[in-house]
Amino acid sequence: MTENGLESTRLADALEGDETAQRALYEAHHASAFRLAYLLLEDRLDAEEVVQDAFVYAFRHLDQYDPDRASFWTWLRVILVSRCRNKRRRKQLPRISLETLMAVGQTPAETKEASDPARALERLDMRRRVWEALQQVSDGARDALILRYYEGLPYAEVAEILGCSSEAARSRVVHGKAQLRGLLTAPEERSAPESGAVRPAEAG
């Protein structure tokens, strides 16, 4: 049986109240759901709680899921992102710096460049700056950036999850990127040369 076929069977059984099928669906999507919730909330305990909430809601409202519209994961992701946003709103998340994470032993995964210590250090420093900048971006833009660049979703799906139009979803990503660049670039580097003083680009 294909993965889709298996999931359809599980969904049909879960809808009938079959606990084994519900459990199988939960275990199949738990890790992905947790990682996404963690990126959105930046807190492991909150992420786990929100994931459980999302599954409880999903199983209790499984009759509202339309398999012709989207996959179960897409539907679950809509619930999950909405719960994360509610959680964040209730908590008004304190921002955690990468240093704090490193202090508790949570460093970002090392890349292949780890063999070159100087480059690895430079890269870690840059990543720290991007991570800190990402935490200062507005919530709406941040959610859109995570869905777009971590989940790799097309704008139509980002829009569906965030409950806005595709154009608004694109706009949030664009503004998020602009905010990030603003935070990572020195002001003098960002000011364009005077209008009309356009230099032809060097060949190559």
Place this chain on the structure above:
Amino acid sequence: MSQSHPPEIELARISELKGSKELEEHLRWCSWCRRTLADYGWLQGEIEALLEAEAEAVPVPQPNWQSVRERMGRAERRNKGREMLVATGAALVLCLMFGAPSILGRRAEAQAVPASGVVTAPAPVSIRDPVTSTRPGAEVGGISVSGQSREEARTSLPFVPIPTPPTPQG
């Protein structure tokens, strides 16, 4: 060749989708805008790598199905309680909607009935000795009382009274 730089947000936008012909023409000549655009490309790569690394680095807890099950049970019980409450409330409202007007209506009807329409029992007629209390010729309860003496009246009774023995004297 376009001489003016596009706003930075426009460059951020075209890092996501193709820009207008004019903008592309501008980019061919303007190194500053090309560098900004390249910055956006680099930034996108950094965001992707950072998010991927963060998500991979976080230790994923073991799936806890028992906890999900318990939460589902609790939610189910809460829901049932809520339904019961709603049903009780609805029943109460229905009772008030349909019961109250009929009760009030009855009370209002009772108040509206005129005094003449009230059926009353006839007042009890005091039974008094017609012989001693009525004058001859008067009517008591539709019966004509004739002017007889006590003795005559006694003899006209439908029964014979038992004679009482004389009380002993001394």
